[in-house]
Amino acid sequence: MRDEFGFIQSIIPKKTYQSSLITGIGDDAALFQGNSKYEEVICLDTMVEGIHFKKNTMRPFHIGYKALAANISDLAAMGAIPTYYLVSIAVPKKGWNDAELDEIYQGMNALAEQYKMDLIGGDTVSTSSELVISITVMGRVEKNRHLLRSNASDGDIVFITGCLGDSAGGLELLLEKGLDYSYNEIEKTLIQAHQLPSPQVKMGRILAASGLRVSLNDISDGIASEANEIAEASNVKVVLEYEKLLMSEALLTYPNEKRENWVLFGGEDFQLIGTVPKTAWSEICEACKKAGQTIQTVGYIKKGEPQVILKKENEEKVLAKKGFNHFRTEE
Amino acid sequence: MRDEFGFIQSIIPKKTYQSSLITGIGDDAALFQGNSKYEEVICLDTMVEGIHFKKNTMRPFHIGYKALAANISDLAAMGAIPTYYLVSIAVPKKGWNDAELDEIYQGMNALAEQYKMDLIGGDTVSTSSELVISITVMGRVEKNRHLLRSNASDGDIVFITGCLGDSAGGLELLLEKGLDYSYNEIEKTLIQAHQLPSPQVKMGRILAASGLRVSLNDISDGIASEANEIAEASNVKVVLEYEKLLMSEALLTYPNEKRENWVLFGGEDFQLIGTVPKTAWSEICEACKKAGQTIQTVGYIKKGEPQVILKKENEEKVLAKKGFNHFRTEE
Incomplete structure (x- = not known):
């Protein structure tokens, strides 16, 4: 498997969409410009292999796509415009190869493109057993227009x-x-x-x-x-x-x-x-x-x-x- | 082990600090007011039992405290004021009990109080082997004052x-x-x-x-x-x-x-x-x-x-x- 540096290089987006983005992946944290006209919306969800998805029903592309979709759905339920996402993947030492990992990110990327969301952070670590994907999504909604x-x-x-x-x-x-x-x-x-x-x-x-x-x-x-x-x-x-x-x-x-x-x-x-x-x-x-x-x-x-x-x-x-x-x- | 609902109830903060907070834990996502004078800073990191921490060197309180400290350190390196955090924990079916989980959150809470950070989201899921903690932290820094x-x-x-x-x-x-x-x-x-x-x-x-x-x-x-x-x-x-x-x-x-x-x-x-x-x-x-x-x-x-x-x-x-x-x- 690639080292973490090589992996991070491979997932850095080639282009960005959000005009408020100042710095994405590459420093200690990502930065974007605040805006008083909006409320920021954020949530974090984790999906675990064997509980939320399995390889016998989902290809890696689907796993990535659906994991991000589930999080975007939470933004939709607040009335928000999706803006950014961060992804942390814990990868088992066995059972998953680089190509499959890439495909997970491609699945997320396909959906992110649709919503003009920028991938701005996260990490990759290893585990002993199942794949764990944590995704934080952000969005924004006009002041006082959120839906509870x-x-x-x-x-x-x-x-x-x-x-x-x-x-x-x-x-x-x-x-x-x-x-x-x-x-x-x-x-x-x-x-x-x-x-x-x-x-x-x-x-x-x-x-x-x-x-x-x-x-x-x-x-x-x-x-x-x-x-x-x-x-x-x-x-x-x-x-x-x-x-x-x-x-x-x-x-x-x-x-x-x-x-x-x-x-x-x-x-x-x-x-x-x-x-x-x-x-x-x-x-x-x-x-x-x-x-x-x-x-x-x-x-x-x-x-x-x-x-x-x-x-x-x-x-x-x-x-x-x-x-x-x-x-x-x-x- | 408690069900997820009981667990979420137990971690909802009794008080909040940030005046920009609109809605924390309890809806599909958290909401806070944007501010044009600031840049928002965000990062997500995951810590895995056996790689980033072990029970023989860290009590659960330390695990929580240090996991959040590592993330706040990334905010510090941008020059930011910490504001919010979200925590996702994947808990193995064996080897961790409710009291230990509570202690992890107490460790995070001790540090969060120090920095007036509000816990505004996350989830808890189960895994088969090791404990995995993903933390997203947010902070803000005055416009054009971030440090790269x-x-x-x-x-x-x-x-x-x-x-x-x-x-x-x-x-x-x-x-x-x-x-x-x-x-x-x-x-x-x-x-x-x-x-x-x-x-x-x-x-x-x-x-x-x-x-x-x-x-x-x-x-x-x-x-x-x-x-x-x-x-x-x-x-x-x-x-x-x-x-x-x-x-x-x-x-x-x-x-x-x-x-x-x-x-x-x-x-x-x-x-x-x-x-x-x-x-x-x-x-x-x-x-x-x-x-x-x-x-x-x-x-x-x-x-x-x-x-x-x-x-x-x-x-x-x-x-x-x-x-x-x-x-x-x-x-």
Whole structure:
């Protein structure tokens, strides 16, 4: 394996995008110009081989792409414009070669280019067992325009920004048939949803630009879990109507029970769930239509004990705050 | 072990320090107000059990304290005021209990309090083998006042900010006699230097405030390595005079050869090495004296091929860009 110096040289970006960048990789820390018109947004997440990804369902390119996508999704959920990212990779002494590491960075880079994000720091270290990727992302949002989970209020409309369950469906296919199977077109859409998810930055920006009281959360752990986070943070009841949840054509080819599990608890679709005041709903829909973005009412907010109620076929049940980790069950 | 929710609850700070903070832990990402008067400084570093720390030489409190200290040291080397940090910990399923994890955070917290830094994010995940800690730190420095490694120029004075080699000396003691040995006072100073190092934030601030052309680098990997980084970044020759390097009373009790190795290559002292124009030297010394800070000339900058020359007893030799990793030799 290359030494650390050679590795760092290989990941220094050939070009940069952000005009606020002063110094990226190469000194003790990166520097960028602050801006009083904006709020800075930052988060750090770690993904571990065997828990968040496995080589039998994700190529290194997908691992990098999706790791960054998951972090960008957190920025989207704040209404932010992505700006910078830093990556720390702990590489096992066995089982990963230089070409695969490069491919992980290429995966991140493909997505970063799309959002004009600059890679400005991080490091690489070695471990004895599994690959660990820590990514810090930064973004910014106009002053006072950030969108919190705690903004929901009685009477609000609950919305989502796209189909749910596809990623979980794709994972099931991959676990069953592997990376090299010759999938049909329908299956490919599910697999792509799992391997190359699209964070909803554009939607976050539309909602932030509206200036309305919007609550927002990204659906990384399944809508059941994320809706509960909004309920808790806003101290309200979230009512979800199952029949309104969006499912792809591909997902509709699967049996009901499987589908429901994926849609409610699957996670990793990286759509957004949020709320807006009822009076603003038509305005938001209009803005989304203009931008070619999907938005769908899936329920409403009620006063009361913070919890999530799922309405399905005229029955109501409390939806627990749980997601499922596909790999954990195997341990 | 607690679930992730319980763990996050336990690490949410009870109070915050930074007035720019809008939202810390608890939403998809943290938010703080940007400021056009400042440049934002950020870095991410990862420490792995068995490579960067071991339980037989560091208690969990020390591990947390030192991990954050190493990152703050990078901020100091830019001339920045520390502001925020985010921590991601990957915890092995065996070998670490909740109390030890708490202690790691207590160690970080002790140092963070000293610098009024707020913990604003991160996560905890599980691994199969060793503990991995990733820390992102942020700071800020007045516009155009940041200090880069590339600022050194012909004729500059090279300085350091304190004693070198103590941390390496402390580690040798700990490897030999363990954590529970009844050390004498001299030994204790070395052990403290290893377990609870002090980043040189105050010195970085004095140098940034000076407005002078200062190059700066923190000595994390040993002065040989760090001086080479300045030589390369500034495209100059760094001449170090061995006899001028500062050593503690404690270190002077060790044989010459051991001492030299520790001082030049030991690392983890987290002092700063830098350069200032010769004409500004007395001004800098005066400012340090006023602030009760140590600063010591240890050499000068010359034109020429980027490298480090060590002068010792009237002999000159090229000092290679190497540090030593005390654990790596055991692998």
